[in-house]
Each structure stands twice: as structure tokens, then as C-alpha cells.
Amino acid sequence: MNSDGGPKGTNTQLTAAGRRAEWTGPVVNPPVWRASTHLYPDTAALKDGGAANEDGRFFYGRRGAPTQWALADALTAIEPGAAGTVLYPSGVAAIAGALLAVLKPGDVLLVTDNAYEPSRVMANGLLHRLGVEARFFDPLDIDGFADRFCDRTKAVLLENPGSLTMEVCDVPALAAMAREKGAVSLIDNTWASPIGFPALERGCDISIMSLTKHVGGHSDLLMGAASGGDRWYRRLRQTAQALGQVVSPDDAALALRGLRTMGLRLERTSATALALAEWLADRPEVAHVLCPMHPGSPGHDLWRRDFSGGCGLFSVIFAADDARMAERFVDGLSLFGIGFSWGGYESLALPIDPAAIRTATSWPPAHWDPAHRCGVRLSIGLEDPADLIEDLARGLAQMEQK
Ligand SMILES: *Cc1c(COP(=O)(O)O)cnc(C)c1O
Secondary structure (H helix, E strand, O other), X not given: OOOOOOOOOHHHHHHHOOOOHHHHOOOXXXXXXXXXXXXXXXXXXXXXXXXXXXXXXXXXXXXXXXXXXXXXXXXXXXXXXXXXXXXXXXXXXXXXXXXXXXXOOOOEEEEEOOOOHHHHHHHHOHHHHOOOEEEEEOOOOHHHHHHHOOOOEEXXXXXXOOOOOOOOOOHHHHHHHHHHOOOEEEEEOOOOHHHHOOOOOOOOOEEEEEOOOOOOOOOOOOOEEEEEOHHHHHHHXXXXXXXXXXXXXXXXXXXXXXXXXXXXXXXXXXHHHHHHHHHHHOOOOXXXXXXXXXXXXXXXXXXXXXXXXXXXXXXXXXXXXXXXXXXXXXXXXXXXXXXXXXXXXXXXXXXXXXXXXXXXXXXXXOOOOOOXXXXXXXXXXXXXXXXXXXXXXXXXXXXXXX
């Protein structure tokens, strides 16, 4: 349904993506195909069945059916440069699946020091056990990056911005360096999604996303995806099949439903996040607002250069050197839920103390006042901005009460 004219706008793409007539039939959405066994008309067809290992060929439930194919196809359509997308039962499974697809014993993996904590744990635990050595690097130290490579360095894991501390790094430069050194670059692109940051176009080899966040969008499903050009997509697919990775058709249908409105939700939550970031930046209790879309925030210039959008997730660091104050702030909020995850329609808040999970760099950064350390991460939902600001004011008032 996309044969006429040139490239389409984001929301037009999100409306059309994955809706192939052979999968939807006469209705708008592909039905939920709950299927393990796929039946063959005869033994000749059975013999032929396994031949082409492609989405769109019935074989057996582990290779999916139209509901999952439509979702993978839709995600490929919105990721410029992707030849295909593999689905995983969670974002963490997608990170694990992608790393296992590109690494072998003896390899060195460079991991950005602002990586999502489970990615760090995976690098230091599972991958270490499999003979892969993880080395953490400062994502902002472009000049030092080349020195981090050795002849065993086979992959680089990026995250942009870091989903806790929101550092924006120069992905095109880091990915180009990785390529020059013969290493695969993988990026956890959950924050911006390809809508805000077309990672493959920016030079990365594999783009990973937790669909649990913006794509699902309603805090009711877990899923992940990894996309790549032809070579890496084949590797991802082989490895995922060897590991038996598969997603349920019911969850795939929910993810497809979420995808249709993702562009609108991202626009709205980004705008509200920016309004809240501006309001917080003027408050005396706040030392740093870490929101890439906000002109006063670190990394804003790179964000403007490389991104075409943002999302509702940002962090705030308080002036007081007291983790209890961040907890009182969060406990003082009533519209923000307290919980992990983000990207849902409802706002969430979480106290953070990033120092605990840095090894290659210091937290707070060397040029900050060392007291500026603790804060909160906010995931902004679809509520009215004025109500959220009123709630933040309540939280700040509560924070000051002993
Ligand atoms: C949540 C998250 C993940 C993991 O996603 P799940 O679907 O919860 O497993 C990966 N990366 C980032 C940056 C995340 O925030």
C-alpha cells in the first residue's frame, strides 16, 4: 500500500506499516493467529515447508504467523536501512539475543558506561561466563574512544541518550570508529525509537528497542526487537531461532495497536516533558535538568543535530546531597506512579542515584558540584501538563519537609 509517490510522513508510515493484504484479509488489523502447529495439505508441501526460512512462510509456530510477521514488518518499515526485524519476549531478551548473535568466546565487547543496568549485568555476568570480556567506556570521550579498541574488540554497545543520566553521545562518530576498527555497533535505541533517531542511518549496525516502552505504550506488555541490514538481520534471526525466541500473537497484536499511535504519543509526551523540564530548571531545589530536548540541558546541541524527536523520559538532579529528599519528593507526588519502566500513557517517577552503576566515568561528572548527585527520573505520560506541574510543586514542597 506504499507504491505511490515519495517517502511519507511519520504518522502516515505508522498507520500503514505491516498492513499487508495477505495478513489482514478484508479487515483493518491482522487477526490474532494463535498457532503452534501449521498444517500442510500433503507430505510434498510438508517437505517444502521448511525450505525458505522467511517471515510470511507458514512452517511452525516458533517462526511466527501473520500477527508477528506484521509487527516485525512494520518495525522494519519505520527503521531506515533495515532489511528485517527480529522480535523477542522482552527488551532485555533483545539485547541478549543481539549480543549473542555477534559475539563469541575470546571477544572483547565495549559497553557505554551509561548503559541500562541489566545490560551491564549481562555483560559482566552471562557474557563473562561465555568468555567475552566487557570493557566500559566513557561515551562522551570521543578522542579516547579509539584507544579502547584492541584486536579482540568485536562489538560496541551504545545507548543514546543513556536512559538514566541522559548523556547524548556522538553516535555517528562512535559508530564510524567501530566500523573502521572492524567491530559491530549495536545501539539500545529505546529512548527515541527510529522515529526520533534512525540508528542504522546514523551508522549503527544493529538497532535494539524495548517495545515495552513507546511501542506498547500502555504498560501492559513486554517485548523487544532488533533490526539490522541484511547481513546482521540474518545473524539475529539465526541466533533467535537457535535460542527458541518467540513472542505471543496476542502481545504482537497489542504492540501493533500501540504502534499506530506511537507518533502522536511521542509528540505529546515530548512536548509535556519539555514544559516540565523548563519549569523544573527554574526551581531552586533543582541543580540539573537532564532532558536532551531542553536547550539548557547537557547534550542538547548533539540532540538537535542527530535527532528528529524525543520522548517523555528525563531526569532531574537535586541540589541537596541527600537521597532521602529524592524519596520524599517521589512519595509526595500523587499523579505520578512509582515504578520501573516508562513510555506508558501514565506518568511515573523513580528516585535515582546513578553513582552506583558507573565504572569508567565518575558520577556526578567531574565538573559538577559533588553534592549534585541524587535525583529522580520522570516518565511523562498523557496527562494535562498543568496538572503534572501542580503535582511536581507538591513533590518539591514535600521534599523540604523533614
Ligand atoms: C526497559 C529498558 C530495556 C528493557 O526492556 P524490557 O522490555 O523491560 O526487558 C532496555 N533498555 C532500556 C534503555 C530500557 O529502559
